[in-house]
Structure formats: structure tokens, C-alpha cells
Amino acid sequence: MDAPRTAPGSAGLPASPDxxxxxxxxxxxxxxxxxxxxxxxxxxxMSGLMIFNAHPRLYWGHYGANFDPAWxxxxxxxxxxxxxxxxxxxxxxxxxxxxAWLFGVSTIIYLLAALLNGHLxxxxxxxxRDFAPGHLWQEIRDHARLHxxxxxxxxxxxxxxxxxxxxxxxxxxxxxxxxxxxxxxxxDAAWPWLVDLxxxxxxxxxxxxxxxxxxxxxxxxxxxxxxxxxxxNEVRSMITGRFRLPPERAA
Amino acid sequence: MISRRGLLVGGTSAGxxxxxxxxxxxxxxxxxxxxxxxxxxxxxxxxxxxxxxALAREFREADMSPIFRSNxxxxxGTPLYQQLLTGNFADWRLRVDGLVARPxxxxxxxxxxxxxxxxxxxxxxxxxxxxxxxxxxxxxxxxLDAAALSTRARYIVFHCMDQLAGRPYYESIDLIxxxxxxxxxxxxxxxRVLQVPxxxxxxxxVERQLGYKHAKYIERIEAVESLAGIHGGRGGFWEDSxxxxxxxxx
Numbered sequence: 001m002d003a004p005r006t007a008p009g010s011a012g013l014p015a016s017p018d019x020x021x022x023x024x025x026x027x028x029x030x031x032x033x034x035x036x037x038x039x040x041x042x043x044x045x046m047s048g049l050m051i052f053n054a055h056p057r058l059y060w061g062h063y064g065a066n067f068d069p070a071w072x073x074x075x076x077x078x079x080x081x082x083x084x085x086x087x088x089x090x091x092x093x094x095x096x097x098x099x100a101w102l103f104g105v106s107t108i109i110y111l112l113a114a115l116l117n118g119h120l121x122x123x124x125x126x127x128x129r130d131f132a133p134g135h136l137w138q139e140i141r142d143h144a145r146l147h148x149x150x151x152x153x154x155x156x157x158x159x160x161x162x163x164x165x166x167x168x169x170x171x172x173x174x175x176x177x178x179x180x181x182x183x184x185x186x187x188d189a190a191w192p193w194l195v196d197l198x199x200x201x202x203x204x205x206x207x208x209x210x211x212x213x214x215x216x217x218x219x220x221x222x223x224x225x226x227x228x229x230x231x232x233n234e235v236r237s238m239i240t241g242r243f244r245l246p247p248e249r250a251a
Numbered sequence: 252m253i254s255r256r257g258l259l260v261g262g263t264s265a266g267x268x269x270x271x272x273x274x275x276x277x278x279x280x281x282x283x284x285x286x287x288x289x290x291x292x293x294x295x296x297x298x299x300x301x302x303x304x305a306l307a308r309e310f311r312e313a314d315m316s317p318i319f320r321s322n323x324x325x326x327x328g329t330p331l332y333q334q335l336l337t338g339n340f341a342d343w344r345l346r347v348d349g350l351v352a353r354p355x356x357x358x359x360x361x362x363x364x365x366x367x368x369x370x371x372x373x374x375x376x377x378x379x380x381x382x383x384x385x386x387x388x389x390x391x392x393x394x395l396d397a398a399a400l401s402t403r404a405r406y407i408v409f410h411c412m413d414q415l416a417g418r419p420y421y422e423s424i425d426l427i428x429x430x431x432x433x434x435x436x437x438x439x440x441x442x443r444v445l446q447v448p449x450x451x452x453x454x455x456x457v458e459r460q461l462g463y464k465h466a467k468y469i470e471r472i473e474a475v476e477s478l479a480g481i482h483g484g485r486g487g488f489w490e491d492s493x494x495x496x497x498x499x500x501x
Contacts, residue, residue, distance in 0.1 A: 052379070054378040065316065080270060085273075089377065090493040090494045094283065094496075095273075185307060188307065189306060
């Protein structure tokens, strides 16, 4: 499905006349999954908040209800943040548990594709040098000053992208799916290790909520970075796959 | 060229559209039908990976909730129930009928003299909370065997003495859950006789499903071939009135 064009990390194309090289930045499987998630993840977050509203208290351990100490108690989330917008636990569960299938199955397909086409190894798994303190610190400083990679360096994911996308795809999303399944009484009977992974159903519910919060944080930072890095080029690259390399800054 | 402001405005309007759109979709019966199809998928998938007799975890006494909160009806409150309660349910009978060869009428004393199963399990409410309690009762399968269930029977319906919003509570399960070793008709809880808020004199425990399936205040068990003719036809009070799933394994 991918034309043999330049993908991140492979050799560059010959320079185009206007010296703003185009590279194939995102493969089809990545683009499809991205736009599916743009819908599915938002629906999961908003219907999840409505489900949370049914009992807006969180606990650690196997049990937890009104008479037990909660580590977090929140007011109900407002209607603009939930699906449906007025209190409807059954409706929210219908949305959440249907879209959970889309989310889970598409994640597995995407991960398989990423494993086979090299995206996982090339762009998502951290390399030892990503953790070198000097390099990491330099990237954080560059990002804070909105100095984004240009030219040759912009062809591949930089360390911060690699670490954040890698963490979301390989840790956060699997944790969300597993902690969600661990809340199911039938799953806990079928696969007892699932709930043990989280040391109890109420712990799994807490982990699920925390991971959803981290997912929201990721989305907000991701959108901010797209806006700052040049939204047209970034959005186009996620639609067509082609990314126009930012020209080298004058020294 | 699209400006950043344009993108922001566009994004906000898309968000507003999404919100309004979701509520409209939520009202659409055909869209709800698509969402509902996930329930069958979930049930088939869970039944596929789960042994029919796979047990829900049983805990130790030390793991039990200090206070087990009740939910739904706390007291049926009808004159008949009040009268039965005053008599310590000596006049209460459990009827077992429908597609059975030997309809039964069992007293609490008869149920207590049947083989006892005690289990400390986690009760998971659809709202999200959990409580761990100890249940004492007779396996439902033994009662159904005593009534000689017909081979035509596919569902077991539990008719209850409590009403919500003026309509009687009821629930139903299929035969896989009905004959599961941990599915019991509980007459005791936490080493005591079952208390009123928890469904005295008899409630269902169906440990691999959510709390609303665990019918309380049971007075009649009916074996049926189809759920279509019973109350709203969806197999339970919350299924009829709130679009909750009939299969509540997740």
C-alpha cells in the first residue's frame, strides 16, 4: 500500500527545484489510524466522562464504594464535556463499549502494520541515544524556544516526538485497553491475571481515569505543536502523507 | 492559505457540531441499533474466551468491604412485603414455574435445607463502584433440576416483589449463567440472614455480570423460551426502561 517513496529515516529524495523537499512522512496505515482516532478517541473520552459521572469517586484496591475512602472525588463533568450531554449512563455505555471495539481492533491492526513496515522500530521505539541527558536537554530547550528541526533533521521524528508517540502507542493505549477490560467481571473470571495486573478492579478504574487524563494532555500538546510547527504542512502530511521539509535556517 | 485563527475557529465549530451531532445521533433509533450490536459482539467474544464454568474470584474474609452499600430498592415497602417481613417470611414462597415439568413452591426453610454454597465475591455496580461480600445460598442449577427444566427453556426470569417507578423489577439470564456453579439463590449475607436492603428473603448472585442483574426480593422464577412477551421484552427492568445491556459482562 506504500509507494517506495522516502519515509522518515531512509534516504532523501533529490532536492526539488524550490529547494523545499517533499518527503513521504506518514504511511497509509498511520494516516488512517490517526484520523479514525481523531474521532474515536474523542468519543471514548467524552462518553467515558459521562460514565465517570455515575460515580465520580476513585479508589485503590479491589473494592471501593461510598463508605470507603476515595483518593479522588470530583464534581460531575459538565454537559459540554460528555456524550450524551445530559445524564445518561446507559447511553454513554452504549457509545463507549461500541467504540471500544473500533479502538481496540484498529490499535491491534495498526501495531501489526507498524511492526511489519518498520514504523515501530524506526520511529516509535526509543533508542539509547534518545535518553542521553545532553541530547535530551538540547531538544527540550529547542522545543521551548520553538526551534523545530529543519532540513535533513526534519525527515525523522526527533527524540521528543519519538518518546511521546512511543509512550502513547506502546504504553498509554495498551494500559487504557487493559484497565478497561479489567473492570469487566466476565473478563476477570476468564483472565484473572488481568485484574491482578492492576492490583484490583478499583485500581484498574483509577488507572483508566489517569490514563484518559494523560491522553487528553497528549492531545492538547499535540494540537498546540501542530499549530506552532505550521498547521497546513503538518495537517497535509497526515492526509496525503507528503511533508514539505522546512528549509535550513540561516546559520 | 489557512490561517491559525481560521483553524482555531474551524476547530471550535467542528467541536460544537460534534457535540450537537452526538446528541442527535444518540436520539436516532437506527444509530442506537448499530451501537447496540456491540453488546452481542461483546457477549460472543467473552463467551468464546471464557470457560463456561470459569469462576469469578473468591476472596478471603479479610478482603471484605467494611460496609456493603445497597443500591436500587432499599425496601419494597408494599403492605404484602411488610406483612411477610413481620412474619420473618414464614408465609413467603418461591414459585418455580414456566417451562418446567414439576412446578415448585418452596419455603425459605426448604431452600435453606438444600445444599449450601458460600462465596466471598466482588459485586460490581454498573455505576463503577465495587463491594466485596459473603453470600450464602443454594445453587440455582439444583433448584432448576428439582423442577425438571424443559429442553425448550432458554432463559430464566426472576420476578421480584419490589417496584421502581411503578413497574415491577425483574431480570433474566441464559442457561449458561443459570447453571454456573457460582450462580446461587442467596438467603444469607455476611454470616447473617439476608437483610431488607440487600433483597430479603432471596436474591440472585450471578457473579460474572454487573450488579443490576442480581435480582433482589425474588418471589417467582419462570423458565421461558423467549423474553419477548415479558414486560418490555428486553429481559429486565433496566433493559426495558434505560437501554442498559441485557448481557452485563462488562
